Amino acid sequence: MTVSTSSPSNVTVTLQQLMDASITRYSLQQALTAMIAAFMQPSSSQAQPSQRDSIATIPFYQFRLDSRQLETSDVFVLLKSQNPNCQKSRDYLRQAAKNAAFVLSEVDPVALLTTANVPPHANIDLIENQPKSVAAQQLAALSCPVVYVPNIRDFLGDLIQTRLQYQEPVSLPTVVAVTGTNGKTTISQLVAQLTQLTGKSSAVMGTAGNGKLGALIQASHTTGDALAVQQFLYQMGCDGAELLALEASSHGLDQQRLQGMPVSVAIYTNLSRDHLDYHADMAEYAAAKAKLFDKAHFPDLTHAIINLDDEFAQVMLDTARVSDLTVWTYSLDASKKATFVAASIEPSLQGVEIALRCDSGSTNFVEHQNDYINIVSPLLGRFNVANLLAAIAATLALGDNVDSDIERIAAAIPQLQGAIGRMQRVPSAEGCFIVDYAHTPDALQQVLASLKTHCKGQLWAVFGCGGDRDAGKRPLMAQAGLAGADQVILTADNPRTEDPNVILQDMQAGMSAEQYQRTHIEPARQTAIEYAVSQAAADDIVVIAGKGHETYQEINNLRHDFDDSVVLQNALKQAGRV
Numbered sequence: 007m008t009v010s011t012s013s014p015s016n017v018t019v020t021l022q023q024l025m026d027a028s029i030t031r032y033s034l035q036q037a038l039t040a041m042i043a044a045f046m047q048p049s050s051s052q053a054q055p056s057q058r059d060s061i062a063t064i065p066f067y068q069f070r071l072d073s074r075q076l077e078t079s080d081v082f083v084l085l086k087s088q089n090p091n092c093q094k095s096r097d098y099l100r101q102a103a104k105n106a107a108f109v110l111s112e113v114d115p116v117a118l119l120t121t122a123n124v125p126p127h128a129n130i131d132l133i134e135n136q137p138k139s140v141a142a143q144q145l146a147a148l149s150c151p152v153v154y155v156p157n158i159r160d161f162l163g164d165l166i167q168t169r170l171q172y173q174e175p176v177s178l179p180t181v182v183a184v185t186g187t188n189g190k191t192t193i194s195q196l197v198a199q200l201t202q203l204t205g206k207s208s209a210v211m212g213t214a215g216n217g218k219l220g221a222l223i224q225a226s227h228t229t230g231d232a233l234a235v236q237q238f239l240y241q242m243g244c245d246g247a248e249l250l251a252l253e254a255s256s257h258g259l260d261q262q263r264l265q266g267m268p269v270s271v272a273i274y275t276n277l278s279r280d281h282l283d284y285h286a287d288m289a290e291y292a293a294a295k296a297k298l299f300d301k302a303h304f305p306d307l308t309h310a311i312i313n314l315d316d317e318f319a320q321v322m323l324d325t326a327r328v329s330d331l332t333v334w335t336y337s338l339d340a341s342k343k344a345t346f347v348a349a350s351i352e353p354s355l356q357g358v359e360i361a362l363r364c365d366s367g368s369t370n371f372v373e374h375q376n377d378y379i380n381i382v383s384p385l386l387g388r389f390n391v392a393n394l395l396a397a398i399a400a401t402l403a404l405g406d407n408v409d410s411d412i413e414r415i416a417a418a419i420p421q422l423q424g425a426i427g428r429m430q431r432v433p434s435a436e437g438c439f440i441v442d443y444a445h446t447p448d449a450l451q452q453v454l455a456s457l458k459t460h461c462k463g464q465l466w467a468v469f470g471c472g473g474d475r476d477a478g479k480r481p482l483m484a485q486a487g488l489a490g491a492d493q494v495i496l497t498a499d500n501p502r503t504e505d506p507n508v509i510l511q512d513m514q515a516g517m518s519a520e521q522y523q524r525t526h527i528e529p530a531r532q533t534a535i536e537y538a539v540s541q542a543a544a545d546d547i548v549v550i551a552g553k554g555h556e557t558y559q560e561i562n563n564l565r566h567d568f569d570d571s572v573v574l575q576n577a578l579k580q581a582g583r584v
Contacts, residue, residue: 018065018079019172025062028168037161045153061151066107069166071233073098076105083158083233084111092118103148112159115152116141159232163266166236176243179209179250181268181306182400185259185298186275186313188449189393191555192385193273194251195425196397201249201404203418204411209242211235212253213443214425214555218245224557229258232265239267249404256294262303269304271403272326273311273396277318278448292318301329308332309403311396314344334403336395338388346395349378353459355431355438357384360391362398364412379412382420386429386440387456394419427554429453432574434583436544441570443554445472445499447479447486450551454490463545467491468538469552470531471513473504480512488521491549493541495526497534499552500560531559532573539577550574 021038028034042062070076071083082102087095096118102109111118119141145152167178182197184190191213198208198219208219212229215222216238229235229252242250254272258264277292297303299310299322310326312319314335326333337344338351345365352359360381383394398415405411424430430441440457444450450469458465467487471480487494496513498506506529517525528534538548550570553559559568578584 016067017173018067019169020063020065022062024165024168024172027172028164031164031168034161034164034168037157038165041153041155045151061108061153064107064151068169069233071231073102076102078105079107080105082106082109083162084109084113085158086112099152100148103150103152106150108151108153110153110155110158112156114154114156115145116154119144159262159265161265162232162262163236163264165266166233167240167266170236170240174244176240178239178243178268179247180270180404181239182249182251182271182273182404183254183264183267183269183298183304184251184273184275184396185254185256185295186273186316187278187446188444188452189275189389189396190253190255191443192390192393192425192428193275193396193400194253196394196422197251197400198249199422200397200401200415200418201251203421204401204405204414206248207246208249208251209245209247210251211238214427218242218247229253229255229263232263235263236266251400254298256291259297260294265303267304268306269298270306271309271311271400272298272304272307272331273400274299274316274319274322275313275393275396276316276448278446288318292321296321296325299326299329299331301331309334309400311336311399311403313337313392313396314342315339315392332403334399336392336399338392338395346399348391348395351388351391353386353388353456355386355460357382357386358388358391359383360394362395362416379416381416384420384422385424386431386460387453388459389452389456390424390429394422425555427556427571429456430554430571432571432578434578436583437542438547439539439542439574439578440547440549441554441574442549442551444469444549444551445553447482450483451486451490453549453551454487457547457549458490461545461547463543463547464492465490466493466495466538466542466546466548468495468497468534468548468550470497470499470506471509471552472500473502473506473509475502477512480509481515481517484513484515484517484525487551488517488524491524493524493526494521495528495534495538497528497531498559499531500556502560503562531568532577535570535573536577536580539574539581539583 025035025038045061066079066081068080069083070080073082076082084099095113184193194210194212198210202208202219209217216225217223254264301307310331310333312322312335314337334345336346338348340347340349343365347363348360349363350361360383362379362381401415402408402411427441427443432439432441442453444453454467469487471483496510501509510527528537535550542548553570557569558565
């Protein structure tokens with residue numbers, strides 16, 4: 007995620023100036039006032055008296071969350087790590103203190119500099135016991151003040167954006183945020199495309215890349231850290247984007263990386279097993295997603311768009327209604343009373359035809375209440391109908407007149423393009439070959455179910471599971487593939503630091519003799535793709551799942567060039583099938 011050199015950081019500013027400038031952000035003013043007041047208490051052991059007196063007026067350039075990027079007179083923000091390694095945090099603090107104007111620490115700095123209360127599982131070398139009095143003296147001896155701010159995440163995004171806006175104010179884009187296990191990338195891109203096709207400049211931020219449409223830069227995370235997110239929002243404002251559609255991951259929401267983002271419309275897609283190496287269980291996973299619909303976290307919220315077909319929808323609905331949002335729902339079940347319903351779906355390999363019913367409910371639809379609007383979509387797959395309904399709803403929520411806007415949106419839909427690596431068809435002279443990002447059991451099941459309706463011959467699935475992640479998902483992935491496909495090829499995904507053969511063994515747990523007969527095991531992903539191309543008949547459909555848009559394969563902490571669509575294209579050429 008990059009920001010142009012025009013970002014305001016070449017002139018110093020103080021916390022007092024930012025407090026004065028944040029008159030429209032009353033909560034930020036309160037937070038800064040409380041932080042400075044606590045630091046200036048005579049009983050505070052965080053700094054010497056002279057430092058206490060000057061903390062509000064110390065000039066600095068910009069905020070940094072990575073100590074390696076810290077330059078002289080920047081402010082370093084020390085956040086708690088997901089890895090309980092206190093020694094690393096101590097090293098970051100001591101290194102940053104040499105150059106920083108001051109440090110804002112989410113971690114208690116006195117506790118950090120003593121051996122007291124260190125978790126027994128922390129990976130540190132205990133040389134000698136340092137009581138708190140000694141730690142306090144060490145803290146005071148550092149080259150800059152260190153401010154203990156345990157609630158820093160509650161206002162960090164606002165603080166960073168206020169700094170960015172201080173010298174060069176820009177108009178920020180309206181933000182639509184999408185959360186859920188599957189569909190985030192496609193929906194965010196569809197919202198951006200529909201908005202742009204109906205006359206507004208749009209940008210996206212997420213798994214498939216960041217930037218204005220047509221000029222995306224590959225992202226390393228679905229949701230970047232608070233600094234990267236705010237810098238990107240500011241940069242899109244500088245570039246004239248009027249709409250930013252972003253993916254809100256559960257990690258990003260749980261860690262408050264999106265704090266301060268002016269989210270107006272929030273979308274929920276679905277929840278299925280994923281990230282249980284991070285979340286304790288599905289209830290905790292759902293609670294993280296529900297934060298997106300809470301005005302206490304996102305005060306600019308006006309609309310919630312929620313998939314009524316998902317079993318966790320009620321969690322999102324309850325949160326949205328407590329926040330008094332306008333709630334619109336969508337469904338693929340014609341019997342449900344959702345705001346947007348796909349009453350009928352006619353699939354083909356060219357896309358789908360949809361009879362869209364708009365039920366007014368609590369909305370202001372008039373002309374099309376309970377009428378059907380015929381929509382022709384170029385997107386493959388039944389689940390992409392759900393993604394499209396969410397995008398239509400979000401685009402309408404951004405508009406001024408639902409009745410006139412829906413006609414313009416319907417007319418623009420045939421021009422849509424699917425996200426790269428999402429049900430992406432790779433051209434072939436015979437057979438049908440698809441690359442998709444499906445990397446959860448539910449996503450794989452949906453992809454295969456959608457393609458099965460198109461398939462005259464056999465349906466093939468080529469997929470694996472990532473290493474160093476939730477191992478309990480592995481046999482579930484294999485069973486999802488075997489339930490939906492006629493032939494399955496198990497292979498490596500991103501093995502990371504694990505042995506691919508161990509991952510493949512985990513995936514085979516519980517397989518029956520009949521399932522083994524339909525399964526081919528090939529650890530080398532390129533060889534597996536080539537095998538599928540050589541074996542598939544003219545009427546067969548082959549889906550290469552799990553990596554989608556990714557252009558690398560991660561093995562032993564190294565990323566090797568590997569793009570499923572490129573490897574597939576080469577395999578088709580070698581087989582004479584293009």
